[in-house]
Amino acid sequence: MQNVVDSLQNAFQMAGGSVGFSGLYLAGIIALWYTKYSSKKEAGYLFWYAIFMTVLMINPLTLSVVAKNFQKLGVDNYYLWIVPTAPVIVYVAVVNLDYVKNWLHRLYFLLGAGALLLLAAITSYAPSEHPSVQNDAYVTAEENEVYEALSDYLEETREKNILLWGDDAIMAHARMVDGRFYTLYGRDLWEGRADQELVQIYEEDAYTLWHMMSAPADFKVQIVVNAINRHCDALIFQREAFADLETIPEDLEGVYTLYRETKEYLVYVR
Amino acid sequence: MVFIAPVLLITIAYIIGSLPMKLLTRGDCGPGERSLIGTLFMLLLWECIMLPGIKMLASFDLLCRFYAGILLILVMISIIVCRKDLVKDIVFKNLQLLVPAIILIVLFAVQCAYVLNVYPDIATDYTAETVNTTLESDLIYENNPYMGDTFVHGITFRGKVVTLPLFYAFLARATGLKATVTVFRMVPIWVLLLSMIAFGLLGKVMFPSKEKQPLYFVIGMGILNLFGVFSRNCSFFYSMRKGFAGETFLTAVLLPIQLYAMVKLGAGKDKSKFILLGILLLTSLVVVDITKGLMMLGLSMVAGFAIIGAYHIRRRIGAKRS
Numbered sequence: 001m002q003n004v005v006d007s008l009q010n011a012f013q014m015a016g017g018s019v020g021f022s023g024l025y026l027a028g029i030i031a032l033w034y035t036k037y038s039s040k041k042e043a044g045y046l047f048w049y050a051i052f053m054t055v056l057m058i059n060p061l062t063l064s065v066v067a068k069n070f071q072k073l074g075v076d077n078y079y080l081w082i083v084p085t086a087p088v089i090v091y092v093a094v095v096n097l098d099y100v101k102n103w104l105h106r107l108y109f110l111l112g113a114g115a116l117l118l119l120a121a122i123t124s125y126a127p128s129e130h131p132s133v134q135n136d137a138y139v140t141a142e143e144n145e146v147y148e149a150l151s152d153y154l155e156e157t158r159e160k161n162i163l164l165w166g167d168d169a170i171m172a173h174a175r176m177v178d179g180r181f182y183t184l185y186g187r188d189l190w191e192g193r194a195d196q197e198l199v200q201i202y203e204e205d206a207y208t209l210w211h212m213m214s215a216p217a218d219f220k221v222q223i224v225v226n227a228i229n230r231h232c233d234a235l236i237f238q239r240e241a242f243a244d245l246e247t248i249p250e251d252l253e254g255v256y257t258l259y260r261e262t263k264e265y266l267v268y269v270r
Numbered sequence: 271m272v273f274i275a276p277v278l279l280i281t282i283a284y285i286i287g288s289l290p291m292k293l294l295t296r297g298d299c300g301p302g303e304r305s306l307i308g309t310l311f312m313l314l315l316w317e318c319i320m321l322p323g324i325k326m327l328a329s330f331d332l333l334c335r336f337y338a339g340i341l342l343i344l345v346m347i348s349i350i351v352c353r354k355d356l357v358k359d360i361v362f363k364n365l366q367l368l369v370p371a372i373i374l375i376v377l378f379a380v381q382c383a384y385v386l387n388v389y390p391d392i393a394t395d396y397t398a399e400t401v402n403t404t405l406e407s408d409l410i411y412e413n414n415p416y417m418g419d420t421f422v423h424g425i426t427f428r429g430k431v432v433t434l435p436l437f438y439a440f441l442a443r444a445t446g447l448k449a450t451v452t453v454f455r456m457v458p459i460w461v462l463l464l465s466m467i468a469f470g471l472l473g474k475v476m477f478p479s480k481e482k483q484p485l486y487f488v489i490g491m492g493i494l495n496l497f498g499v500f501s502r503n504c505s506f507f508y509s510m511r512k513g514f515a516g517e518t519f520l521t522a523v524l525l526p527i528q529l530y531a532m533v534k535l536g537a538g539k540d541k542s543k544f545i546l547l548g549i550l551l552l553t554s555l556v557v558v559d560i561t562k563g564l565m566m567l568g569l570s571m572v573a574g575f576a577i578i579g580a581y582h583i584r585r586r587i588g589a590k591r592s
Contacts, residue, residue, distance in 0.1 A: 187415020
C-alpha cells in the first residue's frame with residue numbers, strides 16, 4: 001500500500017514537473033471549481049477535462065499498465081504531460097487578474113504571483129543543469145579543437161570523409177559536429193540504446209576496441225595496430241596516454257603522423 | 271538566419287494555410303489559425319513525400335527539391351486565390367493591445383536568449399546526428415547516425431514513420447546553417463513561436479469576446495516556460511531545453527490546438543474542427559512515436575468528446591424540462 005501511495009505521489013509531482021507546480025495545479029483546479037459557477041462555460045470544460053485526465057493518468061492501474069506495456073511512455077513519465085497543468089495555472093491566474101482593478105493591487109498580485117512561481121520552480125533547481133554553450137558545435141572547447149583539426153585535414157586532403165577513433169567524448173559528438181566524421185562505434189555502445197526503433201548490435205570486437213580506448217596508456221600499441229587493420233584515418237589520443245614518455249612521438253608505427261596538438265588531445269592522421 | 275528562418279517558415283505556413291481555411295471556413299479565421307494549419311499541412315506533405323521516398327531508396331536531395339517545388343506552387347496559388355484575406359490580416363488595428371504585445375515580445379526575447387545560450391538536453395538524443403547523416407549520405411534512414419556507415423540492422427518501419435528529423439535536415443539544407451545550429455537554435459525558436467500562436471488560439475476560446483486576456487494567457491505560458499526550466503522532467507523544461515524534440519512539438523503545439531478545437535466544437539460553432547482534429551492525429555505520427563503521439567492525443571480527444579457530449583446532454587435535458 002505504501003508503494004502505491006509513493007508512486008501516486010511521484011506521478012502527481014511529475015505531472016507538474018515539481019512539487020511546487022503540482023501544488024499550484026491542485027489549487028488551480030479548486031479555483032476552477034468556483035469559476036465555472038460564474039457562468040464561465042469554458043472554465044467548466046477545463047475543470048472537467050483536468051479532473052478527468054488527472055484521475056485517468058494518476059491511478060495505480062494506469063501506472064502499472066504503462067510500466068508493463070508502454071515503456072516508451074514511461075521514459076521521463078511522458079504520459080503525464082497530457083495532464084493540463086499549464087493551461088489550468090495560467091487560466092486561473094488570468095481570470096483572477098480581472099478582479100484586480102486598482103493598479104497598486106495589481107502590482108501586489110503580480111509580485112505575489114512571481115514569488116509563488118519562483119518558490120514552485122526552485123524546488124528542483126540545480127545550477128549545474130544550466131551550463132552555457134561554448135561554441136556553435138555544441139561541444140566543449142577542448143573537443144572543438146580536435147574537430148577543427150579534423151576539418152582542416154579534410155580540407156587539405158580533399159577527402160570526402162574520415163574514419164576516426166578516439167575516447168568517449170570525441171566519439172560521442174563527432175557525428176553531431178560533422179557528417180563527414182565516421183566512427184568505429186557510436187555512443188550507444190556504452191550508453192545503451194536510446195531509441196528502441198534504432199537497432200544496432202555491436203560485435204564483440206567493438207567492445208574490445210572501446211575497452212582499449214578507455215585506458216589508452218596501457219594499450220597504445222594494440223590501439224595503433226587495430227587502427228591500422230580497420231583503416232582508421234585519424235587516431236585521437238588524450239595527452240596523458242603518453243605521460244610515461246619523455247617526448248610525444250611524431251609518428252606511430254610509421255603509419256600515423258602527429259597532425260596537431262591541442263590542450264588535451266593529440267591528433268594523429270594517416 | 272536563426273531568427274529569420276522561423277519567421278519565414280511561419281509566413282509560408284500562413285500563406286499556404288489560407289487556402290484550405292478559405293475552402294473550409296469561408297475565410298472566417300485569424301492569421302494564427304492559418305499559420306498553424308499551414309504548418310500542419312507542410313508537415314503532412316513532407317510525410318507523404320518522404321514515406322514513398324524511403325521505400326524507393328530515393329535521393330534525399332531530389333525529394334527536398336520536389337517538396338520545395340510543391341511548396342512554391344502552393345504559395346503562388348494561395349496568393350492568387352486568397353490575396354484579399356492575406357492583405358486584411360496585415361494591419362494591426364487594436365492599439366489597446368500594444369502594451370501586452372510589447373510585454374510578450376520582451377518575454378519571447380528572454381526565452382530566445384535562454385535557448386541560444388544554455389546547453390540543450392541532448393543526453394539520449396541523436397537528432398543532430400541524423401540530420402548530418404542524411405545530408406552527407408543523401409540517403410534516408412539507411413545509415414547509422416552514430417557511426418556514418420550503412421546499418422547492419424537498421425531502423426524499424428515504425429521509427430522511419432517519424433520524419434521530423436528529416437524535415438530539420440531539409441531546413442538545414444535550405445538555410446545553409448550547420449546541423450547543430452538548425453536543431454538546437456533555429457528549430458526551438460520556431461517551435462516557441464508556434465507554441466505562442468497555439469496558446470494564443472486557446473486563450474481566444476477560453477476568454478471569448480475579450481481582447482487582452484488571450485495575450486495575458488500567452489504571457490502566462492511564457493512565464494511558466496521560464497520558471498519551469500528549473501524543474502527537471504517538466505514540460506516547460508522541455509520547451510526550453512529540448513525544443514527540437516517531437517515530444518515538445520506535441521505538448522507545446524499540437525495539444526493546445528487540440529484543446530482549442532475541442533472547446534470550439536463544444537460551443538457548436540464550427541464543424542470544420544473535426545477535420546482539424548483528424549489532421550492533428552496524422553501530424554502526431556510525423557513528429558513522435560505512435561504511443562507517445564497518436565495514442566495520447568487520441569485519449570485526450572476521447573476525454574474531450576466525453577465532456578462535450580455530457581454538456582450537450584445536460585443542455586437538452588434542461589431544454590426539455592423548461
